[in-house]
Amino acid sequence: MSEILKVKNISKKYENTIIFENLNLSVQKGEVLVIVGPSGCGKSTFLRCLNALEDIQEGEIILDGEVINSDAHNLRKIREKIGMVFQSYELFPHMTVLQNVILAPVKVKKIDKKEVTKKALELLNKVGLLSKKDSYPRQLSGGQKQRVAIVRALMMEPEILLLDEITAALDPEMVKEVLDVVLSLAKEGRTMLIVTHEMQFARAVADRMIFIDEGKIVEEGNPKEFFDNPKSERLKRFLNNFNYVETN
Numbered sequence: 444m445s446e447i448l449k450v451k452n453i454s455k456k457y458e459n460t461i462i463f464e465n466l467n468l469s470v471q472k473g474e475v476l477v478i479v480g481p482s483g484c485g486k487s488t489f490l491r492c493l494n495a496l497e498d499i500q501e502g503e504i505i506l507d508g509e510v511i512n513s514d515a516h517n518l519r520k521i522r523e524k525i526g527m528v529f530q531s532y533e534l535f536p537h538m539t540v541l542q543n544v545i546l547a548p549v550k551v552k553k554i555d556k557k558e559v560t561k562k563a564l565e566l567l568n569k570v571g572l573l574s575k576k577d578s579y580p581r582q583l584s585g586g587q588k589q590r591v592a593i594v595r596a597l598m599m600e601p602e603i604l605l606l607d608e609i610t611a612a613l614d615p616e617m618v619k620e621v622l623d624v625v626l627s628l629a630k631e632g633r634t635m636l637i638v639t640h641e642m643q644f645a646r647a648v649a650d651r652m653i654f655i656d657e658g659k660i661v662e663e664g665n666p667k668e669f670f671d672n673p674k675s676e677r678l679k680r681f682l683n684n685f686n687y688v689e690t691n
């Protein structure tokens with residue numbers, strides 16, 4: 444395994460508020476990290492810093508051996524290497540599913556439209572949405588839209604995929620279809636950082652669990668240890684909030 448991402452001593456502040464301080468993390472190629480923690484602890488902010496959507500005040504983020512900074516050339520490279528999917532899918536309403544997913548590779552990466560379309564159709568097929576390729580976002584369910592958003596991110600062939608509570612806005616019956624897609628991406632060996640409140644899914648998909656509270660990584664470990672033998676009182680308390688049913 445080789446290291447794809449290294450976070451060294453980063454701090455994030457909004458004016459006088461410290462969101463996190465001296466955070467360190469190393470991510471290996473092919474690793475799936477699941478980040479959990481109480482609301483407001485800084486999970487989304489952390490992912491946004493990795494993607495340079497937020498600046499950091501101290502420390503360094505090293506992606507594929509290169510320090511991330513916010514000059515324009517660098518930013519473009521980061522956005523190509525790190526894909527992100529949010530809770531709200533933000534598809535373009537006036538474009539069909541196919542048009543939505545081919546837009547960035549054609550416009551930004553200047554890849555031949557025919558080639559991009561072929562790949563888009565393959566990926567849409569993989570997430571069970573080939574028949575929806577000519578539909579508009581308003582004609583899709585939430586779960587379908589979120590699967591389109593995942594395909595859109597994959598189209599850029601990112602080295603790392605950041606997923607921030609991508610099922611949080613979905614009706615329960617649509618959660619599984621989206622999480623199944625993420626599980627299949629994990630099996631393919633994609634590197635992912637996932638923020639989720641779905642603890643059974645977390646346990647199934649994670650190579651490593653991370654618990655953040657009050658701006659610090661309080662505990663991390665393999666999912667079995669993490670869920671069955673949490674060490675810190677804070678993590679025990681946190682896990683008690685979920686009706687988590689052990690499955691193995």
Ligand SMILES: Nc1ncnc2c1ncn2[C@@H]1O[C@H](COP(=O)(O)OP(=O)(O)OP(=O)(O)O)[C@@H](O)[C@H]1O
Nearest residue numbers: 457460462480481482483484485486487488489608
């Ligand atoms: N633009 C901003 N200006 C000031 N404070 C902010 C800003 N954005 C976020 N925060 C604060 O940073 C903290 C972390 O927010 P963040 O959205 O990262 O939390 P989170 O862990 O993702 O929470 P949730 O589980 O509810 O999504 C919160 O206290 C929030 O109020």
Ligand SMILES: [Mg+2]
Nearest residue numbers: 486487488608
């Ligand atoms: Mg969040």
